[in-house]
Amino acid sequence: MTILCIVDVAEGRERPASRELLGAARQLKGALGCQVLALVPASGDFAHLGAWGADAVHTLPALDGAFSSDASAAVLAQAVETLGGDLVLFSAGARARELAPRLAARLGRPLLGECTQLDATSGLVATRPIFAGKVLVKAPVALPAILTLRPKLFPALEDGFAVASQSLALSQGEMKAVVTELLAAAGGKLDLSEADIIVSGGRGVGGPEGFAPLESLATQLGAAVGASRAAVDAGWRPHSQQVGQTGKVVNPTLYIACGISGAIQHLAGMKNSRYIVAINKDPEAPIFKVADYGIVGDLFEVVPALAAALA
Amino acid sequence: MRIVVCMKRVPDTESVIRIAPDGGAVDTADLNYIINPYDEYAIEAALQMKDADDSVQVLLLTVGESAAESTIRKGLAMGADEAVLLQVPKDLSDPLGTARLLAEWLKANPADLVLAGKQGVDFDHGAVPGMVAELLGWAGASSVCALACEASHATVEREVEGGRERVRLPLPCVISADKGLNEPRYASLKGIMGAKKKPLAVVDCAAQSGALGSLEAPPARPAGRVVGQGAAAATELARLLKEEARVL
Numbered sequence: 001m002t003i004l005c006i007v008d009v010a011e012g013r014e015r016p017a018s019r020e021l022l023g024a025a026r027q028l029k030g031a032l033g034c035q036v037l038a039l040v041p042a043s044g045d046f047a048h049l050g051a052w053g054a055d056a057v058h059t060l061p062a063l064d065g066a067f068s069s070d071a072s073a074a075v076l077a078q079a080v081e082t083l084g085g086d087l088v089l090f091s092a093g094a095r096a097r098e099l100a101p102r103l104a105a106r107l108g109r110p111l112l113g114e115c116t117q118l119d120a121t122s123g124l125v126a127t128r129p130i131f132a133g134k135v136l137v138k139a140p141v142a143l144p145a146i147l148t149l150r151p152k153l154f155p156a157l158e159d160g161f162a163v164a165s166q167s168l169a170l171s172q173g174e175m176k177a178v179v180t181e182l183l184a185a186a187g188g189k190l191d192l193s194e195a196d197i198i199v200s201g202g203r204g205v206g207g208p209e210g211f212a213p214l215e216s217l218a219t220q221l222g223a224a225v226g227a228s229r230a231a232v233d234a235g236w237r238p239h240s241q242q243v244g245q246t247g248k249v250v251n252p253t254l255y256i257a258c259g260i261s262g263a264i265q266h267l268a269g270m271k272n273s274r275y276i277v278a279i280n281k282d283p284e285a286p287i288f289k290v291a292d293y294g295i296v297g298d299l300f301e302v303v304p305a306l307a308a309a310l311a
Numbered sequence: 312m313r314i315v316v317c318m319k320r321v322p323d324t325e326s327v328i329r330i331a332p333d334g335g336a337v338d339t340a341d342l343n344y345i346i347n348p349y350d351e352y353a354i355e356a357a358l359q360m361k362d363a364d365d366s367v368q369v370l371l372l373t374v375g376e377s378a379a380e381s382t383i384r385k386g387l388a389m390g391a392d393e394a395v396l397l398q399v400p401k402d403l404s405d406p407l408g409t410a411r412l413l414a415e416w417l418k419a420n421p422a423d424l425v426l427a428g429k430q431g432v433d434f435d436h437g438a439v440p441g442m443v444a445e446l447l448g449w450a451g452a453s454s455v456c457a458l459a460c461e462a463s464h465a466t467v468e469r470e471v472e473g474g475r476e477r478v479r480l481p482l483p484c485v486i487s488a489d490k491g492l493n494e495p496r497y498a499s500l501k502g503i504m505g506a507k508k509k510p511l512a513v514v515d516c517a518a519q520s521g522a523l524g525s526l527e528a529p530p531a532r533p534a535g536r537v538v539g540q541g542a543a544a545a546t547e548l549a550r551l552l553k554e555e556a557r558v559l
């Protein structure tokens with residue numbers, strides 16, 4: 001039996017979430033009695049993925065160059081057939097959202113997306129939140145199957161050894177949809193889904209310039225900046241920073257909510273953060289019900305004071 | 312140009328979701344349904360193309376139980392021309408099963424462009440549009456926040472980790488909408504009146520979902536705790552973050 005982990009590559013390196021994927025696979029390995037393969041949809045030497053839990057690494061040079069969801073899914077399907085892959089794992093994200101459904105449809109396999117927990121004590125059971133996390137489903141996984149795992153929930157385990165990295169000779173066919181341009185490069189900015197700490201602002205921030213103290217606290221802590229829908233809809237922040245039911249679901253270690261009331265749709269995106277800090281001038285704001293540490297006060301006084309206290 | 316918008320009904324996002332006594336399904340008895348929020352962006356995108364060009368026809372396509380009709384009428388009230396309900400005995404929770412029904416209908420009733428939402432805010436799969444595209448052998452793009460469509464191809468933008476990418480796709484294709492694509496219109500009174508008379512065809516399908524699994528409430532968070540008031544409490548908060556939570 002084989003677990004095939006599809007590694008997400010950015011600028012020639014695996015994303016941290018892909019190491020978590022290998023960690024998750026390795027935890028299943030004993031119980032399921034299987035090998036863990038890393039499949040890297042790019043060329044290059046990825047032998048070091050052995051240290052993160054891969055028993056073997058296969059690269060797919062055919063997928064270097066422009067990204068095409070249809071052509072890539074076709075190549076991945078062949079790779080699954082060549083290498084085996086009773087369980088195919090992706091880390092949930094933009095690429096997985098394009099590829100996993102296509103692969104599932106192509107191979108006629110079930111897809112369980114955005115899993116938050118895997119348990120192999122008796123058969124494989126995947127936990128996934130539904131209704132924006134209001135309910136959890138524990139679903140028995142009938143293999144073969146395809147799963148996507150949410151980032152920042154599975155441990156990356158570095159204690160293996162480098163293994164051989166071999167390239168898989170498959171060719172890419174016709175490309176229909178093609179990525180023609182990367183418009184806004186990250187410029188070193190952390191993506192919300194990968195951030196350990198998020199400093200987030202809502203309507204209480206009052207305007208785009210009101211985010212300055214939040215930005216400065218975020219820089220000091222190495223954090224990403226998030227926002228409520230109210231702040232995004234007002235045009236103060238880009239949609240990519242929206243946290244919540246119609247934004248991103250995040251699982252950071254620390255989420256600092258400033259001037260956010262804590263509407264149910266916002267909570268849907270952040271209530272699984274390990275620690276939640278709320279700064280709000282309304283003591284009745286619902287955000288205080290979920291905050292491990294709340295401060296009732298004006299964010300324009302509290303945020304700079306917190307930055308100073310942490311300096 | 313013929314545009315098909317795949318839309319579904321979902322419980323209002325404010326709803327309390329109760330688990331049925333057998334623990335294997337959601338208790339749907341008291342739920343109030345809305346158009347899936349992401350599908351509203353898809354409908355709006357189609358209607359904007361129709362506003363710009365009279366010859367554009369917009370059809371809404373739903374897989375669902377008969378009760379979905381009232382939600383479909385809301386989509387018609389926004390301005391779509393007609394709708395088809397692929398009626399199943401019970402709303403499906405299985406994306407591949409749903410995608411197969413949609414793809415089968417689309418094979419028999421060709422469209423130039425299929426629009427959908429990025430994700431149903433019920434089972435949060437985000438899978439159906441990509442599956443439909445693959446089953447049809449079409450191009451596709453998920454979670455798009457900008458869309459320009461010409462006679463033979465579409466250009467879209469989508470957010471990816473660390474940036475935004477532009478994708479060019481030949482028609483026909485399946486595109487799923489993210490928030491940010493547009494601002495969905497409200498139905499006018501005239502639209503609501505007119506929607507009652509618009510064609511809504513019902514096609515019977517026998518499909519059923521497999522079991523979902525066992526449902527449970529997520530673990531509760533410990534009750535919130537207020538550290539103090541105003542800037543003076545910042546020092547204590549800093550101490551707690553370092554010494555108690557040990558996250559900094």
Ligand SMILES: Cc1cc2nc3c(=O)[nH]c(=O)nc-3n(C[C@H](O)[C@H](O)[C@H](O)COP(=O)(O)OP(=O)(O)OC[C@H]3O[C@@H](n4cnc5c(N)ncnc54)[C@H](O)[C@@H]3O)c2cc1C
Pocket residue numbers: 201202203204205227228229230231242243244245246247248258259260261262263264265266269279280281282285297298299300324348
């Ligand atoms: C279908 C649907 C989907 C949605 N999806 C999302 C989503 O993904 N994400 C999301 O966030 N929302 C979402 N919403 C919107 C949600 O219901 C709320 O409207 C929104 O979260 C409110 O944002 P807010 O907390 O910033 O603003 P408000 O609710 O207006 O709260 C502002 C808070 O700031 C406080 N405040 C004001 N000034 C200060 C100050 N100087 N110092 C400290 N505190 C101050 C106030 O006391 C108040 O609590 C969705 C709604 C719907 C219907």
Ligand SMILES: Nc1ncnc2c1ncn2[C@@H]1O[C@H](COP(=O)(O)O)[C@@H](O)[C@H]1O
Pocket residue numbers: 317318319347349350372373374375403406409426427428429430431432434435436437438439440
């Ligand atoms: N039952 C359905 N009927 C019509 N369209 C659907 C249905 N289920 C999902 N879709 C479409 O697929 C999108 C993503 O849904 P999902 O994959 O279920 O999260 C939705 O926003 C709809 O556009």
